[in-house]
Amino acid sequence: MCGRFSITLPNDAMAQLFAAQPGNDLPDVPNFNVCPTTQVHVVTSQDGVRRLGAMRWGFIPSWYKKPNDGPLLINARSETIAEKPAFRHACRERRCVMIASGFYEWTKDSEGTRYPWYITRQDGAPLIFAAIWQHWDAGDDALRTCACVTTGANAAMSAIHHRMPVILEPDQVGLWLGEQGKGAAPLMRAASEKTLQWHRVDRAVNSNRASGAELITPMIEPRE
Template sequence: MCGRFSQTQSAEVIAQAFQIAEVPPLTPRYNIAPTQSVGTILQTPEQQQRQFRMLRWGLIPSWAKDAKIGARLINARTETVAEKPAFRSAFKRRRCLVIADGFYEWQKHEGKKQKQPFYFRLKDEQPFAFAGLWEHWQDADGSEVESCTILTTEPNNLTRPIHNRMPVIIEPKDYPLWLDSEVKKSELLQPLLHPYPPEEMIVYPVSKVVNKASNDSAECVERI
């Protein structure tokens, strides 16, 4: 699964990387956790140009009776996303890019209680995008929440020794197809959902300070 990630790039860098006209000022975030707001890019049928939008991490299906279900739906498996009731509608119509510049996974060591966190990022240190889905939910009292989930797939050779899943990173050339709400066929979308090339990534161990979601400083991403 993907349970923590970072996004420390400026609004100007994000706007240039994802070809967005307007991105609000952004605060560097080193330890983004489920149920928090995350920066995303989406494209609606009503407005075909890319939009930056903050969404709550943890997808709340439109039919859900309680928003709490979102805490359990922070990830969607690529193998079943097209069929699962919680995700299939969003997979067809509401896909997004979740902006990041690194993510964490934890490795279990035999005989030790605590897992060792590792930080993954691209070698060029540039921002990238997880494959995401988004949803609009309205409570009985009229309040509304826009939320998202991150897709995961089989690990690449860099991730495999540490974890058995990894988040899907969409390649820039595939952004237009992934964001196009007119494209609904799974056979056109599934080829985009592959493990990212390991030779373009690096990984290193980081401090267990990242284990606590309230810790959100540059110390989280520092190599130990």
């Protein structure tokens, strides 16, 4: 986790929510099936000024000669982020947040069939994922890329998956972005068990080509 999510909040609402200056390259919304390697909404902060922009979801280390030169790094584990060569400098110097309305996770039955779940905040607020970013440049190609920070799931979430994104509360964003000095490490933990809720959705979302609001519609379980 995290491997797929949705974003339905309008761009101007996102900019207002984070008191950020919006870029002119923001991805289209709504998008009910945001997939790795696509552009996602990211908030960064420099010299106290926040910016809402677009980045490729899939962190590219500086030593890659091309985007697919190694594994696709969409997530960074909180437990090792400070030591991993790909992430350690970004963890100290280039933190950002990714914005989502909800994210997907899958369970499997005894036959290996994958069943998707859609996960949102119980209070209906947008999800704020702790993330890191990297400017990757190789000649004519230049990309701003990011990865979501993940941690071990809390007890409730572990019924679906053993990992989950690091989810920030609004009053924690400034600390994560470095606006309040150092000391963001304690934020890299699982959210409270009362933070999230989830429901089953149709298996159509198993395809990264699927789209439409029906992807997040609760699936009615058949009665026995």
